[in-house]
Amino acid sequence: MLTRILPPPGHARMLTFITMVMSLGQGLWMAINAIYAVMMVRLTPSQLGISVGIAAALVLVSSIPLGHLADRAGPRTVQMWSFLSLAPLTAALLFVDGFWSYLIVTSVQGLAYRAGNNARKAMIAANVPRSDRARVMAYIRAAINVTMAIGACLSGLTLAWGERVGYQGAILFTALCFLATGLLTLKEAPVPPVPAAAGAAFAVLRDVPFLMFTAVDGLLVTHALLLDIVLPLWVIHHTDAPLWMSSVILLINTAFVVAFQIRATRGIDDPKSASWASLQGAGCVATACLMFAMTSGTGLLLACALLVVGALLHALGEIRQAAGSWTIAFDLAPDHAQGQYQGTYKMGGDIGKIFAPAVFTWLIIGQGAIGWIVLAVSYAVLGAVMPAVVARGLRSRATAEAATATA
Template identity: 70%
Template sequence: MLTRILPPAGPARLLAFVTMVMSLGQGLWMAISAIYAVTQVHLTPGQLGLSVGASAAVVLLLSIPLGAMADRTGPRTVQLWSFLALAPLTAALLLVHGFWAYLSVSVVQAIAYRSGNNARKAMIAAVVPKADRVMTMAAIRAGINVSMAIGACLSGLVIAWGSPAGYHGAVLFAAVCFLATGALTALEAPVPPVPASAGSAFAVLRDVPFLTFTALDGLLTMHTLLLEVVLPLWVLKHTGAPGWMSAVILLVNTCFVVAFQTKVAGGTGDLRSAGRASRQGALSVAAACVVFALSGGTGWPIAVLLLVAGALLHAWGEIRQAAGSWTIAFDLAPDHAQGQYQGTYKMGADIGKTFAPAVFAWLVLEHGAGGWFVLGAAFALLGCAMPFVVALGVRQRAAAPAPAPAN
């Protein structure tokens, strides 16, 4: 199975494999982290929310500097030390008791993870030929879904067991995965650091087309929250489908991504086609919103059919939009500043996640089908704007002077 998911032999295959190892630990930790904090560290839900919010805020503020650090230090070096540091930080949670200790460790843990994540994107830009980046990202995304699914299944066993020993073992397993990620990074191709003379560490803040793309794409990728946050409650409260349909929808999404991500990613190797792909993906997600809306108030056979149809539309739109976004994020960024640009790109989704769950839930759960239609229209508008933003970025790149040569 791994040979079908991973790219052909070479730097891209090792990058994909290392990412899968990391995702296995991350998938397990994400699935149990909230329960672990409440049941083992004995935080209140409010304290947990404060910890998550503080970590997100710090990471948001540091995302560009961390990306610039990958440029200046070398992305392989940053990725290696970030995940080597993440391993003991994760294991340290076994010794944490109380809110302030948990907050301190989780914030530093989040910084290390984002640092490694930014560096990994810069690594892909550096060692994978431009023509192969999208297919490499598609293979990596398919592999991440497999690893995350395995991690989620392991978390289910841990939660079902309910023993402190199980939770402690899961934390150690995640830490070992991060340690292995750091160790395997040492086998990847070295990437020399970019000298400071190549450009400002915060040049991205003056790149209006890229910042606009980051904002639009950050809002557009919030469609993933529909399956995780909104649809489970919609199924329970507004349809006649059984409650377990929300789990079926997530399974459909995961299987579809694993099976078709590399196939659907084709034809997005240049900026113009990538802009069209983002628009196509957004329109497909918008259509999924309409289908989900139609499932409201229906009996279980029709509701199940509509929910599955909507899930398939959403999955196709998700992977098509993602493929377009990868090309845009890589190709609008100058080669000497991939770290800071990829760090900025991640900020779009970070900002969206601060308000999207509440807004989506309010629209759909309070306003029913009308809320779905509003969301569908919003996704369609965002997608249709993407080709114009990309065209603006292409014109700016063509007019920009070349970076100063290194001394």
């Protein structure tokens, strides 16, 4: 399995391996975080929700400055220190006692993780040839799915045990994963910092085509929330399918991503072909929404069959759309500002995650099959506008490069 999800030797293999180490701890912590906060730290559900919201808002507003930091200080340096700092920050969760200490620790954790994430994207842009970036990102995503699944299995053992010492061991294991990630960063090729004179600070905020791409893509990637949040509730309230079908669908998605994410990058050579791949992915997700809509009022066997078909279409759309987005995000960004551009790109998904759960729940659970149809049309429209948005971005990039050459 390891040889199948690791790319050929070189910078890409080290990038992928480091990401696997990081995501092993991340997968474990994501699965127990909320339960640890409520059962061991004794937060109320409302306090947990407030702390998660505040931390997410801080990460959102800091994403561009943290990406800019990676450009100016050097992405390898920022990645290394971000994950080295995450080790003691994670271990500090052993000592939190109440709302304020939990809020402070998790907020700083979120900032450090986002800084490392932005820097890692800049490392990929610097150390991987342009034509190979989407394929390397595909290897990384497949590897993340494998190691996060392992982490989730470890979390299941922790939750089944239910003792404080089990949670403490899980926190220390996560901290060790972050420590190893920081130390392994030293094995990566160094990337020199970009002098401030190479471009104005936060130039991405004046790059309208890239901001348009970020907005459209951020709306498209909300489809990831369908399987985690909306579909389980849909299965319960609107279908005759058994409750365990939600787990089957998630398992199908994970296995599909691991098996086919790398193949999904075929034919994606530049932003133009990537925009059409994003359109294809959006079309598959839209069709999946229609399959899910058809499960309402059907019998058990037909509902299960339609859910599986929808899950497969959703997974195909997810991997194709993701492959297109990576290429667009890298190639529309100037080389001297990859950090801040990748930080901006991450903001699109962050904003979508803020409003999508409530909107999707009201639209689909509240309105029934018509909600799925509205969502299908929305994804189809977003996919259809992506080629035009990317074409405008390419024209803007060419104009900027011509102006720089003549200056």
